[in-house]
Amino acid sequence: MTKRTVQFKIYRYDPDKDEKPYMQDISVELEASDKKLLDALVRLRAKDDSMSFRRSCREGVCGSDAMNINGKNGLACLTDIDSLQQPITLRPLPGLPVIRDLIVDMTQFFKQYHSIKPYLVNNEPAPERERLQSPEDREELNGLYECILCACCSTSCPSFWWNPDKFVGPAGLLAAYRFLADTRDQDTNARLDNLEDPYRLFRCHTIMNCVDVCPKGLNPTRAIGKIKDMMVRRAI
């Protein structure tokens, strides 16, 4: 592949100088080796160093460069430029306050994650060696522990848009189930109590946007369904 030019439409807002946000039309010439959207954004920054976005690992494990790409949330580092229709429209993740350009304030997102007590609770004295867990029990954590906290899911969820302070959101609930599903954890009842509320868990209406956008192929809706099952089983 030779050099090619790509057209962008990018949400820009610097509260230090802009009265209000605007969409900027900008194009960039790419090298043959530029394959991912993040490669193109790095080229854009070389041209205009005020273009602001978060990025780190560039391989889809740190969760920094989530953004809204042609209307759908995703990671810039895992999105092929050539798969995107031009002009490529980039906006910050929806539903969270914008700090600048493509950088959002994730406070509310992490507050919800922290609210589910995202740590193993086991009050028995720690044994000298590892706690045993069968390969089958360990397999229950697959599809749960791989979450990278990029927020693509929660910020694509209408229930989270309406109630970001009350609804835990898909990422937080996926984490909640990760601990409920762990045979080493002893806090099941308290974890369910913590979610038994008209909003925290039950605002999920299985719209499944979260599943559609997860860059790691995880399924928060299924995890939420399993928590609801646990609630029901506990009640009867």
Add this chain to the structure above:
Amino acid sequence: MNVAKRTFDAVIVGAGGAGLRAALQLSEAGLKTAVLTKVFPTRSHTVAAQGGVAASLGNSTEDNWHWHMYDTVKGSDWLGDQDAIEFMCKKANEVVVELEHYGMPFDRTDNGKIYQRPFGGHSMNYGQAPVMRSCAAADRTGHAMLHALYQRNVRANTQFFVEWMALDLIRDADGDVLGVTAMEMETGEVSIFHAKATIFATGGAGRIYYSSTNAFINTGDGVGMAARAGIPLEDMEFWQFHPTGVAGAGVLITEGVRGEGGILRNSSGERFMERYAPNLKDLASRDVVSRAMTTEINEGRGCGPDKDHVLLDITHLSPDTIMKRLPGIREIAIQFAGVDPIKAPIPVVPTCHYQMGGIPTNYKGQVVVPKDGNPNSPVAGFYAAGECACASVHGANRLGTNSLLDLLVFGKSAGETVVEDFKSGQLKLKPLPADAADVSLARLARLDGQTNGESVFDVGLEMRRTMQKHAGVFRFDNLLKEGVQKMGEIAERAKRTEIKDKSKVWNVARMEALELDNLIEVARATIVSAEARKESRGAHVRDDAPDTPENPNGRDDANWLKHTLWYSEGNRLDYKPVNLKPLSDDVEPIALAKRTY
């Protein structure tokens, strides 16, 4: 500019594995601790570690810490300090089991224990055969570990300052460390973090090279800050080139792929590692494999239209094994190499991966410098752990899985030392010098006022290309000498970088310019230390130091069995002895020998 002052018992810079492990120690002991991190903790680069963490648990094959220690000393080409290596290998089981108790989702053996896989350079019975020592969570061990450590810190109520970039180390007239200056990304405001103890856990600087497995954030911030503040940097000529970065993209493919049975092949399909390492073959130490691959490519046996890479083949493994043990690798290969490794081999090249050198420390995590005739005199109030530190356990070449172990053991150890020094009353809050923030404010003012300067992008690119060409897998005297000259010029250019973006709010341009200052210190240290070391050892191999009977593999113990110390001021070198004596009487010193695999 108004500079706010905040006071803590301890400040930790960096929230990767080492920083989080240290923070846990401090939070649980009740010290008032601030953890500064330029990215949200789970975005730190520990997250990208794949293959595992070493511990001689012996869950699947017989194992013990003596064998692990032997492998590590041999892997280091005898440049590692044997007291620190003994300490690390002995502590391995404890820190890994602790992580399991914190909730880390390790894979399991059939009887429910932590799953372990073979890894490069790790052997049973002093080099006889591969051993299963790498404790793994699929091929996402770093991710599982970093999240478990963060989660445990949430439980311990650790206080984080997220998206705060540390700028400079504060030392007083006695040379004692009193904290750091730092900038909050969201507001651009600078604060002084004044503390009794300062722990650096800022990671490595793999971004000095053009082709690197490292994240954008790996800019050696702590190493650069220490160097600017007069702390020497140890053994910076030793950089690990990981054998299997995806050709072109640089993204890491874990050695665990070869641990699970993957094979490296050249253009004729030959398993060439059999010629270079008849015993451990594809699981030889990383420096050995990277050189073998480079030799194959240089001699015309590379693959692809440009014969510029070799192939990592796992097509003979069952799809089930690949899906279960290497699911992340499959995703990466599909994403970045365009191949499904179940069906076709992955194109790979040696890629810069890990900084063996760093801020000199002892096994307690104290930063140590030469003073009054003592080559290892602790700097009051200053500690470091993880990739930014040089304990030195990796010496001239690190074994895979020893980095995650290093950050656990020494993160914990640094934390324990701070807690002890705090409780004994040894740590004091010394008064801040009046000019504590002046250096940082001058750097920021320079950037804001600079006109007609070069772009940070251009100068950074020149640095990366220069390091790639002049200090790569094989090193040549003339290229090193030219490299020293060029890096000197690039360092001058970096003093005149100009940013167009002057906003106070989340200014990425300013952050990148400040990061470049740190990278430049690391690059200068690397090239100057490499040019001076006239032998081949571990990852530092020179054309003019070949394998001879007197100097096996080109290693010259008579003249060069010593640690390099580079000082930023004056671009000056010094040396200190390697500690060949273990910490206890439990083990004999590992005697010098020629390294073969």
